[in-house]
Amino acid sequence: MTAVQSRLMSWEGLLLALLVVIVAINIGYSPYYLGVENIVNLFQLSIEKIIVALVMTLIIISGEIDLSVASIMGLAACVMAWLFQLGLPMPLCLLAAILIGAFCGAFNGFWVAYVGLPSLAVTLAGLIGFRGVARIFLEDRAIGGYPAWFNSLGQQPIFGPLTFSIIVFILLFAVIGIALHGSALGRYIYVMGNGIEAARYSGVNVKRVKLMLFTASGVVAAIAGLLYAARLGSVRGDTAFGFELDIITIVLLGGVSIFGGSGSLLGVGLSIFLILNLRNGMGLANITGNTQTSVIGALLILSVLVPNIVQSTLKRLKGRET
Numbered sequence: 287m288t289a290v291q292s293r294l295m296s297w298e299g300l301l302l303a304l305l306v307v308i309v310a311i312n313i314g315y316s317p318y319y320l321g322v323e324n325i326v327n328l329f330q331l332s333i334e335k336i337i338v339a340l341v342m343t344l345i346i347i348s349g350e351i352d353l354s355v356a357s358i359m360g361l362a363a364c365v366m367a368w369l370f371q372l373g374l375p376m377p378l379c380l381l382a383a384i385l386i387g388a389f390c391g392a393f394n395g396f397w398v399a400y401v402g403l404p405s406l407a408v409t410l411a412g413l414i415g416f417r418g419v420a421r422i423f424l425e426d427r428a429i430g431g432y433p434a435w436f437n438s439l440g441q442q443p444i445f446g447p448l449t450f451s452i453i454v455f456i457l458l459f460a461v462i463g464i465a466l467h468g469s470a471l472g473r474y475i476y477v478m479g480n481g482i483e484a485a486r487y488s489g490v491n492v493k494r495v496k497l498m499l500f501t502a503s504g505v506v507a508a509i510a511g512l513l514y515a516a517r518l519g520s521v522r523g524d525t526a527f528g529f530e531l532d533i534i535t536i537v538l539l540g541g542v543s544i545f546g547g548s549g550s551l552l553g554v555g556l557s558i559f560l561i562l563n564l565r566n567g568m569g570l571a572n573i574t575g576n577t578q579t580s581v582i583g584a585l586l587i588l589s590v591l592v593p594n595i596v597q598s599t600l601k602r603l604k605g606r607e608t
Contacts, residue, residue, distance in 0.1 A: 297541040301556040308563045315570040326448070328566050330517070333451040334359065334510040335529055336558045339536040340455075340462050341506040343554050344499055346537055347466070349479040349546030350405040352503050354394060354412030356529035357420070359511030362387045364420040366512060367429040367521035376433050384508045390416055391504020392497065399496035413530065421523035430520035440517030451513045458506070463551045471495070479546030531579075535586040536561055544590050561585070 312319045329336075338355050345352050366383040370376060390412065397408045439450040448456075466472040474495050478485040485492050515521045540557035542549030561582070568578050 298550070298553045298556055301540070301553065301560055305556060305560045305563065308560065308567055312563060312567040312570060315567065319566075319570070324566075326443075326452070328562050329452055329455070330449060332532070332562055332565070333449075333455060334514040334517075334526070335532050336536065336562075337451070337455050337458060337510045337513070338503075338507050338529070339533045339554060339558065340458050340551070341499075341503050342533055342537050343540070343542055343549065343551060344462065344466060344475055345405075345503055346534075346542050346544065347479050347546055347549050348475045348496065348499055349482070350398060350496065350499070351409065351534070351544075352394065352405065352500065353409040353530055353534075354390065354416055355503060355507040355533060356526045357413045357416035358387050358390045358504050358507040359514060359526035359529065360524065361390065361416045361420040361423075362508035362511040363515040363521045363525045364423040364523060366515065368423040370432065371429055376436055380436075380512060383512055384505060387504040387506075387508020387511070388501055389504070391501040391507070394504070395497035395500030398500065399493040405500075417523075417527070420525070424521065424523045426523070428520045428522045432516070432519065436516050437519050438516075440513050440515070441519075451517070454509070454513070459551070459555065466551055475499070476547060479543075479548070481547075531586065532561070532582055535582055538590055539585055539588075 309319075316324075318324055338359070342352060342355065362383040365386050366379045369379040369382055374382075394405070394408050394412055397403045398405045438444075442449065444450045445453060466475065474485065474490045477488055477490055478492060478495065482492055511526055514526055518525075536557050537549075537554055538544055539561065540549065540554035542554065564581070565578055568581065
């Protein structure tokens with residue numbers, strides 16, 4: 287077992303232990319906590335964020351970051367709403383929104399992969415720019431009145447208690463899990479995260495993989511934005527505003543290194559359950575939304591600092607032994 291594998295397993299074990307504690311506390315607060323409706327509701331209220339977090343896992347492991355995902359979610363939803371208001375058929379509106387997401391992702395990927403600009407700067411510009419375009423489409427208006435079949439995608443159970451959004455999450459989790467941990471693409475992503483030059487010497491087409499990852503990020507963000515619109519039943523220019531904080535927190539708390547090259551989808555899955563249960567518990571305790579956001583922000587800081595502190599401590603101990 288390598289040091290990286292041991293570290294990941296220890297981090298995942300810590301997440302599992304914390305999850306057990308939080309679930310136990312939540313059960314103590316409410317006897318209805320373990321009910322099927324509450325469990326489904328627990329997922330449903332953050333489902334769009336955790337869908338995007340799955341593809342964000344690939345981006346960060348590859349050594350990059352995408353700060354524009356929430357803005358792409360909002361832009362895709364606004365494009366759909368604007369076209370629908372013009373009288374276009376809803377299926378065509380959805381297709382156009384997904385294509386916009388693909389374009390935004392490819393736009394980011396081009397500047398990062400082919401021009402060589404830092405993804406932090408490129409996607410920060412995208413965060414601001416894509417949100418600005420979304421506001422141009424709708425200004426201060428809220429557009430709703432969508433077909434019932436569209437609203438049902440985000441609101442009504444489709445298979446048993448599961449909504450369409452939760453089914454999308456489950457399928458995407460399986461696909462990304464196989465791609466990351468059981469395919470050549472996954473190996474390429476890890477190699478890129480550990481060093482671009484090493485990846486190039488290993489025969490990895492770095493530019494193509496980066497472009498593909500950012501395009502996929504844009505597409506998934508657009509789909510998540512549409513699901514969010516379906517759940518709310520209306521769209522505004524500030525749709526999904528600030529979601530990137532929670533999304534990145536989920537990934538980093540799951541043990542994915544902010545510097546790339548390490549992490550697992552299992553850790554991200556545990557992080558998802560932990561954060562959802564933590565928010566649910568704070569809701570049961572009547573803790574305000576602002577305080578909940580502060581707690582999530584603190585988790586983001588800890589998820590970056592703690593692994594680095596542990597790694598530095600292990601290096602010091604190893605040096606003393608030698």
